[in-house]
Amino acid sequence: MYNYLKRKFSYSHKSAGQRYFALKEIIRTLSTLLLICIVLLPFYVAILYAFKPVYEISANRLAFTQSPTLINFYEVIFENKQFISGFKNTVLNTIPTVLILVVTTSMSSWVLARFNTRFYSLMYSIMTVGLLIPFQCYILPLYVNFFKLGLVSNNIGFIIARSGLQISISLVAVTGFVKTVPRELEEASSIDGCSRFATFWKIVFPLMTPINITQLVLNTVFVWNDYSTAIILLRSKESQTLTLAQITYFNENTTLLNHAFAFFILAMFPILVLYLSLQKYIVSGITAGAVKG
Amino acid sequence: MRQMSAKTNRSRSVSRLTKKIHIGNIMFLLPTFILFTFVVLAPFIQGIPYSFTNWKSIVSTNYSFNKLANYEYLLKNKYFLMSLGVTFKFTILFILSSNIMGFFLALLLRQTSRFNNFSRTVFFLPFTVSVTAAAIVWSYVFTDIYGTITGLVSPLGLESQIVYAMVIIASWRDMGYTMLIYIAAMQTIPKDFYEAASIEGANAFQQFRRITLPMIVPAFTANITITLAWGLRTFDLPMVVSTTKRAGQTTAVYVYQSIFANNNAGLGQAAAIILTIILVVLTQIVSYTLRRIEVEL
Numbered sequence: 403m404y405n406y407l408k409r410k411f412s413y414s415h416k417s418a419g420q421r422y423f424a425l426k427e428i429i430r431t432l433s434t435l436l437l438i439c440i441v442l443l444p445f446y447v448a449i450l451y452a453f454k455p456v457y458e459i460s461a462n463r464l465a466f467t468q469s470p471t472l473i474n475f476y477e478v479i480f481e482n483k484q485f486i487s488g489f490k491n492t493v494l495n496t497i498p499t500v501l502i503l504v505v506t507t508s509m510s511s512w513v514l515a516r517f518n519t520r521f522y523s524l525m526y527s528i529m530t531v532g533l534l535i536p537f538q539c540y541i542l543p544l545y546v547n548f549f550k551l552g553l554v555s556n557n558i559g560f561i562i563a564r565s566g567l568q569i570s571i572s573l574v575a576v577t578g579f580v581k582t583v584p585r586e587l588e589e590a591s592s593i594d595g596c597s598r599f600a601t602f603w604k605i606v607f608p609l610m611t612p613i614n615i616t617q618l619v620l621n622t623v624f625v626w627n628d629y630s631t632a633i634i635l636l637r638s639k640e641s642q643t644l645t646l647a648q649i650t651y652f653n654e655n656t657t658l659l660n661h662a663f664a665f666f667i668l669a670m671f672p673i674l675v676l677y678l679s680l681q682k683y684i685v686s687g688i689t690a691g692a693v694k695g
Numbered sequence: 696m697r698q699m700s701a702k703t704n705r706s707r708s709v710s711r712l713t714k715k716i717h718i719g720n721i722m723f724l725l726p727t728f729i730l731f732t733f734v735v736l737a738p739f740i741q742g743i744p745y746s747f748t749n750w751k752s753i754v755s756t757n758y759s760f761n762k763l764a765n766y767e768y769l770l771k772n773k774y775f776l777m778s779l780g781v782t783f784k785f786t787i788l789f790i791l792s793s794n795i796m797g798f799f800l801a802l803l804l805r806q807t808s809r810f811n812n813f814s815r816t817v818f819f820l821p822f823t824v825s826v827t828a829a830a831i832v833w834s835y836v837f838t839d840i841y842g843t844i845t846g847l848v849s850p851l852g853l854e855s856q857i858v859y860a861m862v863i864i865a866s867w868r869d870m871g872y873t874m875l876i877y878i879a880a881m882q883t884i885p886k887d888f889y890e891a892a893s894i895e896g897a898n899a900f901q902q903f904r905r906i907t908l909p910m911i912v913p914a915f916t917a918n919i920t921i922t923l924a925w926g927l928r929t930f931d932l933p934m935v936v937s938t939t940k941r942a943g944q945t946t947a948v949y950v951y952q953s954i955f956a957n958n959n960a961g962l963g964q965a966a967a968i969i970l971t972i973i974l975v976v977l978t979q980i981v982s983y984t985l986r987r988i989e990v991e992l
Contacts, residue, residue, distance in 0.1 A: 430803060431810070433803065434803055434804065434810075434811075434814050437800070437803075437818075438814060438817050438818075441817060441818055441820070441821065441867065442817065442820075443836055443840065444821075444829065444832045444833055444836050444867075445820075445832075447832055447835050447836050447839065447840070448832045451835070502730075505726075506726045506727040506730060507727060509723045509724075509726065509727070510723060510724050510726075510727040510728070512723065513720045513723045513724055514724075517720060522720075525724060525728070528731075528736070529727065529728065529731050531735075531736075532731070532735045533924075534924075534974070534975055534978065535735070535739055535971055535975075536927070536928040536947065536967070536970055536971055536974055537928065537930070537947075538928070538930065538946075538947045538950040538951065538967045538970060538971075539739060539742060539967045539968065539970070539971045540735065540738035540739045540741075540742050540967075541950070541951070541954065541967075542738075542742055542745060542753065542954050542960055542963065542964050542967075543737075543738035543739075543741040543742045543745065544734065544738040545753065545954075546753065546756075547737075547738060547741075549753075562730070562733070562734065563734050565730060565734075566730045566731055566733060566734025566735055567734060567735065569727060569730060569731045569734075569735075570731075570735075573727070598716070598719040598723075599719075602723070623823050626825075627823075627824070627825035627826070629825065629826060629827050629930075629931040629934070630930050630931060633934070633951075634951075634955070644825075645825050645827050645828075648827060648828055648831075649827055649831070649935060652831055662831075663832075666828045666831070666832060669825070669828060670823075670824050670825065670828060673823050673824075674820075674823065677819075677820070677823045678816070681816060681819075684819075684823075685815075685819070685875055688872065688875055688876070689875055689876060689879035
C-alpha cells in the first residue's frame with residue numbers, strides 16, 4: 403500500500419507519501435496509547451481504591467477522590483497482622499530460595515554444559531523433566547512426605563520445595579548460557595594446578611554473573627508471587643505468605659475494600675520496584691530462555 | 696618393553712585423572728540432584744501407585760489397592776469430564792488470545808524507540824503481578840467499570856461466561872511475555888531483507904508474508920508450546936475466581952479439591968495422572984508438528 407502510493411505520487415505530489423507515512427505513525431501511536439490505557443485499567447482501579455478514604459468508597463466509585471489519603475497504607479503496614487507476618491514470611495522465603503538456586507544450578511550447569519557423555523545428558527534430561535510434569539501430579543506425595551518430616555507450614559519446608567520446583571527452568575537457562583562461555587580460561591587455570599573447586603569459584607562463577615543476576619531477579623519474581631506451592635504447604639495462618647494472606651484478608655473483610663487494595667499495592671510494590679529498576683535482566687532472561695526452547 | 700610399561704603407566708594415570716574429574720563432577724551435580732529428587736522426582740514416582748488406591752483422607756494412611764477403579768470412575772464422572780472440557784476450552788482460547796495480542800503488540804512495537812520501550816515496559820508489567828491479586832482486582836474491573844459502562848453483570852458471576860473472563864485475565868497477564876519473544880525474533884531479521892524487498896517492489900503485506908512470518912516461526916513454536924502448557928495446568932486463577940463455580944473449575948483445581956477438600960486422595964491422584972498424560976502427549980505433538988512446519992517454511 404505504502405509503495406503503491408509512493409509510486410503513484412512520487413513525481414506529482416512528492417509529499418503525499420510522506421503524509422501517508424506520518425498518518426501511519428499517528429495511528430500506530432494512538433492505538434498503542436489506547437492499549438496502554440486498557441492494560442493499566444486494573445492498576446488504576448487498585449490505586450484509586452487504595453487512596454480513597456474509607457467513607458468515600460460507596461459513593462461515586464470510579465471518580466478519583468478529592469482527598470487522596472495514605473491512611474489506608476499506614477493502617478495496613480502498622481496494624482494489619484496478616485500483612486506484617488505475610489510480608490515477613492515472603493521475604494524470609496524468597497531470599498534463601500533464590501540464593502540456593504543460584505549456587506546449585508550454576509554448579510550443576512557448568513558440569514552439564516562441559517561434559518556430554520551419555521551419563522551427563524541423562525542427568526540433564528532427568529533434571530529438566532520438571533518442565534513437562536504438572537505440579538498437581540505430585541502434590542499428594544509431596545505433602546505427605548513433607549508432613550512426615552515436619553516441613554509443612556514452615557519456612558524451611560517452603561524454601562526446599564520452591565527451590566526444587568524451580569530447578570528445571572533455571573537449569574535450562576543457565577546451561578544454555580554456560581555453553582556460550584569459552585573454555586580457555588578454565589583450561590589455563592587447571593593447568594596452573596587449580597583444583598576444580600577453585601577453578602569454578604574463582605574463574606567460572608564470576609563469568610556467569612550476567613545469567614546469575616537474571617536468575618536472581620526472575621526467580622525473585624516467581625517465588626514472591628508463588629501461590630500453588632504456598633497453598634499446599636503453608637496451611638497455618640502464621641506461615642502464610644503475602645499471596646495467601648491477601649486472599650484470606652480479602653475474603654474476611656469484603657467491606658474494607660480500601661484496605662484490601664492498599665494491601666495488594668504494598669504486596670506488589672517491591673516486585674514493581676525490582677522490575678522497573680532491573681527490567682533489562684528480566685527481558686534478556688525471558689527472551690534467552692525462549693529462543694533456546 | 697620399557698616403552699610398553701611407560702604407555703600403560705600413562706594410560707593408568709589418565710584414567711585416574713578422568714576418574715577424579717568424574718567424582719568432582721558428581722560433587723557439583725549432587726546438591727541439585729538431591730534437591731530435585733526430593734521435591735519432584737521421588738514424589739512423582741511415589742504418586743503413581745497412589746492413583747490405584749482408595750485412599751480417602753490425607754490425614755490417615757489407611758488405604759488399599761483397588762486396581763483401575765479410580766480411572767474407571769473418573770472417565771464416567773460428570774464433574775471430571777466437565778473440568779477437562781473447561782480446561783480445553785480455556786487453553787484453546789488462551790493460546791489464541793495471548794498469541795494474537797502478543798504478536799500484534801510486537802508488530803506495533805518492534806522498532807526500538809523511547810516511546811516503544813516505555814510501552815513494552817507497560818505491557819510486560821502485568822506478568823510481574825501475582826495472579827491472585829490480579830484476579831481480585833479484575834473482578835472489580837468487571838463489576839465497576841465493565842458493569843457501569845455496559846450495564847451488564849460481571850462475566851465472573853455468570854456460569855456461561857466465567858471461562859471467557861478467565862481468558863481475559865490470563866491473556867492480560869501473559870501477552871507481555873509472548874510479545875517479548877515475538878519482538879526478540881523480529882529483531883533478529885536483518886534490515887537488508889526489507890530494503891531488498893522494497894527495492895524489488897514488494898508491498899508491505901508481501902514483505903510480512905515472505906520475510907517476517909517465515910523468520911519468526913521458531914517464536915511461534917516457543918510461544919504456542921509454552922502457552923499450551925500454561926493453559927492446561929492453570930490452577931491459581933480458577934482457584935481464586937471460581938472455587939464455588941463448577942463452570943470455571945479446571946482439572947488442576949479438580950485434583951486439588953479431591954485431595955485436600957473432598958477427602959478423595961486416591962481419586963485426585965488418578966485425575967492428576969490423566970492430566971499429566973494429556974499434557975505430555977499434547978505438548979509433544981504440538982511442538983513436533985510446529986517444528987516440521989518450521990522446516991518446511
